[in-house]
Amino acid sequence: MEQVSPRRTSRAAKVRNDTVGNSINWTRVEQMLEAHVPGSAIAGRLGITSEFLYKAVKERFGMVWTDYAERFTGAGKAEILLAQYEEGVKKRNIQMLIHLGKHHCAQREEAPPVAAINITVKRKPPEEIAQAEGRVIELNGGLIGKADL
DSSP, rough: OOOOOOOOOOHHHHHHHHHHHOOOOHHHHHHHHHHHHHHHHHHHHSSHHHHHHHHHHHHSSSSHHHHHHHHHHHHHHHOOOOOHHHIISOOOOEEEEHHHHHHSSOOOOOOOOOOOOOOOOOOOOOHHHHHHHHHOEETTTTTOOOTTT
């Protein structure tokens, strides 16, 4: 009976997996998280799998990926909001002030009043429609066709 060996990992892959956790540029990972880059895209950029990145975070920082990522994505969102605030309030950018007012102060532009429009549709009697289309229709229980009109 032939013995089946477990799946082998190449020596290069083993070396890479053993050292990549130490060679990950964590500052760059944090910057990408601040920019709301998903973990799978960060891993792809680093040339590793998402699973490996998540395990490296667990080993290095002692937390799961979602908790680690949340620390930096929240900071990134805060930076965006702060930059918008400074652009609008400190630099007096009117368009940004309008944006901030709508999104943070529930301000809305008043819509112009809608004018009421009455539409009357005039329809031809069923007999004229049947005659024009050359088909048979039922009217008051009887059939009317081209010959009857």
